[in-house]
Amino acid sequence: MNPVASEAKKNNMKRILQYIVDHDGATRINIAQQLGLSVGTVTNNINDLMELRLVSMGNKISGNLGRKATVLEFAGEGKYIVVVSMYIQYLLLTVVDFNGCIIRETQKCQFGSSECEEGETIRQKFTDIISGYIDNLEGEIRRQIEYMAIAVTGFVSRDDKVYASWYHWYNIPILDELKERYHFRIYGDNVTKFKACQEFSMVGEDMKNVIYLYIGVGVACVQFFDGKVIEGKNRAGGEIGHICLDPCGEKCHCGNSGCVERFCGENYILEDAKRFLRGKDKCEVLEHLVTELGMPLTVETLLKAEELGSAKVHSLFMRTAQYIGKTLAVIFNIFDPDCVILSGKLVEKSDFVYEKALREMKANIVNVGARDIYVKQAKVREEDLVSAIFHYTLKRYIKELDFEEFSVRNHFARDGE
Ligand SMILES: [Zn+2]
CATH class of the missing domain: 1.10.10.10 (Winged helix-like DNA-binding domain superfamily/Winged helix DNA-binding domain)
Structure with a gap:
């Protein structure tokens, strides 16, 4: 031929x-x-x-x-994917087959202990945990692994270096040793990308220009155009969290001041809420929940405090919602998308924040009355991550299939039967 x-x-x-x-x-x-x-x-x-x-x-x-x-x-049975979710303190590892059936239930492995470990320590620990996990799987499972997909809470460059300045991870070559060690394909990317692709598969085919905006621990967006992700030259697009909303604002971990993430990122919201626990800004409601009832200072606890009438938490949410609204307006003013999919714990769990953010957005979009503005709330939740990674990886696996190589491996496998 x-x-x-x-x-x-x-x-x-x-x-x-x-x-x-x-x-x-x-x-x-x-x-x-x-x-x-x-x-x-x-x-x-x-x-x-x-x-x-x-x-x-x-x-x-x-x-x-x-x-x-x-x-x-x-025929997805007998072809396995190892799905890894990498968080600062732990890794979650699951083995699924290409039909989406769970082969090994999710296992949680302790990872980082502090937020300031050196890049080399992180790389070594990561490699040791993953290879320990793979090497301990039964031989039959190990032989049938076709892919390992890793979702990282940080930015992953085209040459697989991980950057997350909040955690002091500066371009760590996290996958190199694993790639040398194993025969199967290994792919790592930002966790937001996996979730965004799953969301995108659920919007209508008439949606050509779609932007997924995640406002959680970090803030990032993923743009789809004509069915494809726009990654940019360095695969570094979508860092909307570090657009400056106030040059005189407080310092952000990226080195700039007054970034979107400084106002809307969960870590910063929680840091700002700490002042409600003591001193002149003390909020009785939040203090009661955290100090007396021992609830951890999380977004859920803030939501509870607001529900119980905390005016201080309410005003913190109000400020967050205003900045989320301004960020959405930036997206609509620049890209004029068919749809923005909005995701993140606070916008998902607080109707007040969501609705206030949309009002603020509309007040900041140019010529808003003549436009068709569509924002939808994300459906993929944190607990759906394994499934999102699985779907993305299967698509990638098919796209990258080398039929000749596959055929040779298949014959070897058959000879061994
Ligand atoms: Zn920043």
Whole structure:
């Protein structure tokens, strides 16, 4: 087969595979119709995909003209992904197969102990925990790992260096040793990207220009255009948390002053709330919850204090909402998106913050009356992270599939049976 035809065939095989993954009950006929291919081409490609053990046949269903059609399924069993969520104090590790079934329940491993560990210590600890986990899995599971996907609460550069200035992680080459050690693919990215991609898969196909805005511990956005993530030259786009809203404002961990994150980031909100526990700014309600009842100082505790009538917490939320509104207005004024998906604990749990932020946003958008403004609340929650990482990785796996390499490995595996 000439190289152009061979490339076209591989692309068709990947499109068909992705279609089968995305659509329950896919048959040759509807794949051909939806992808604009002939039934002959689809059948030919399906046979190859079955030979590679990437597709299997499911039930027969009634098709057109009373003929039975066979449902095609992605053969995801026996192909595993190790999903890693990396937080400052711990790592969460889960093994799932490519059908989304949990193979090993999530295990929590202690990671950092302080916020100021050196980059080298972080890299070594990370490598030791992950390799310890992998090496302790049963041989059968280990052999079937195809991918490891790592969600990091920081920025991950194109060459896999992790940057999170809040934690003093300055460009740590966290994946290098693991990549040398293991045969399977390893991919790391910012946790927001995984969640954003899952959210994006749930918006309508008419939405071309979509921005996902996360306002949590950090603040970041992910832009989608025409179905693709806009990553930028250095894969460093989306750092909206460090846009300056007040040059005379307080210092942010990035080195600038008055950043969005300084006003809206959870760590800073909690830091600001500490002054309500003592001194002239003391708030009786919050002090009672934290000091007397022993509740940790978290966003949930602040929400509780506000619910119990704390005017001080309420005014802190008011200020946060104003800055969230201004950030949203920046997005609409610059990008004029079809939709902004808003995510983060405070906007999800406080109707007051959400609604106040939207009012503030509208007051700051140019020519707002003549515009169609659409903001929707995110659906993917922290507890859905494994599923979000899984879906993203499966898509990536199909996109990167090297059929020749896969075929060789498959033959070796079969010979060993
Ligand atoms: Zn900053």
